[in-house]
Amino acid sequence: MNPAWMAALDVEFAGYYFRAIQSSLSGQPTPACWQALFDRRDQTELMRIQFALAGMNAHINHDLPRAVLALCVADQSEPQHGTSQYIDFTALNTTLDGLIKQATHELHVRLLGESVPPVSALDDAVAAWSVSAARGVAWDNAELLWRLQSLPPAGAATLDSIDAATALAAEALLLPVL
Numbered sequence: 001m002n003p004a005w006m007a008a009l010d011v012e013f014a015g016y017y018f019r020a021i022q023s024s025l026s027g028q029p030t031p032a033c034w035q036a037l038f039d040r041r042d043q044t045e046l047m048r049i050q051f052a053l054a055g056m057n058a059h060i061n062h063d064l065p066r067a068v069l070a071l072c073v074a075d076q077s078e079p080q081h082g083t084s085q086y087i088d089f090t091a092l093n094t095t096l097d098g099l100i101k102q103a104t105h106e107l108h109v110r111l112l113g114e115s116v117p118p119v120s121a122l123d124d125a126v127a128a129w130s131v132s133a134a135r136g137v138a139w140d141n142a143e144l145l146w147r148l149q150s151l152p153p154a155g156a157a158t159l160d161s162i163d164a165a166t167a168l169a170a171e172a173l174l175l176p177v178l
Helices: 003-025 032-038 048-075 084-091 093-106 120-128 131-150 152-173
Strands: none
Touching: 003 032, 003 048, 003 084, 032 048, 032 152, 048 131, 048 152, 084 093, 084 131, 093 131, 131 152
């Protein structure tokens, strides 16, 4: 395991979240996937788990490929399946999946704290969302973005597409269920 690489990835990854908050609060352009979440922060009919999933969606699907790419560019090391970085990256999946299951039970309440009866549509969405799968796609997108570095317009279009697709998922995750 390379703890220094993982620590650098954590710092880079967190920076995307903090920059999204800062840009939104200052009225600056914000990635659409984050803005969908920030625009609904006062909607008390939404459940905490919806906000948690929408935030993980934005952070993993939008920010994580960028963080992996930025770190690989800085290290001049291509992101590839099977590398030590990839093995370290995927080693966290089991732990993260367990935390998601625990959080699902604890966050199945509205923002104001009242319990919500079981809702099959939301329960289905929660059950379908996988942190391991999302992280796998994030790594794949980092590999794609690495290959598109020599084609800046294609790389920019891909980044825009990732944001748009992630924003669409956020919109779906943040639909009131009752």
